[in-house]
Amino acid sequence: MNLLRYPVIIEPLSEDDGGGFFATVPDLPGCMSDGETPEEALINVQDAIAAWIEAATENGQPIPAPTRKVA
Known part of the structure; x- marks a missing residue:
């Protein structure tokens, strides 16, 4: 499975949260x-x-198919 097919949202973290960037995968x-x-x-x-x-x-859970866009 091509892992890059899942949309990823990357957002900056505030300095209070340690800086850097936070990535989430809405489909998972x-x-x-x-x-x-x-x-x-x-x-x-x-x-x-x-x-x-x-x-x-x-765990026998279904794997969601990647979506094509993020709302």
């Missing part, structure tokens, strides 16, 4: 990661997507 509830740069957050969230899919598979 609770799937998120962060990084010092947007690029690092995107790389890190790919590991989170893989772990989310692995856990869902092990």
Whole structure:
């Protein structure tokens, strides 16, 4: 499965939250990661997507298909 097909939202974190960037995957509830740069957050969230899919598979949960756009 191509993990990059899942839309990812990357947002800056405030300095109060430690700075850097926060990445979430709307199609996969609770799937998120962060990084010092947007690029690092995107790389890190790919590991989170893989772990989310692995856990869902092990628990017999359905894997949602990637959406094409984010509302």
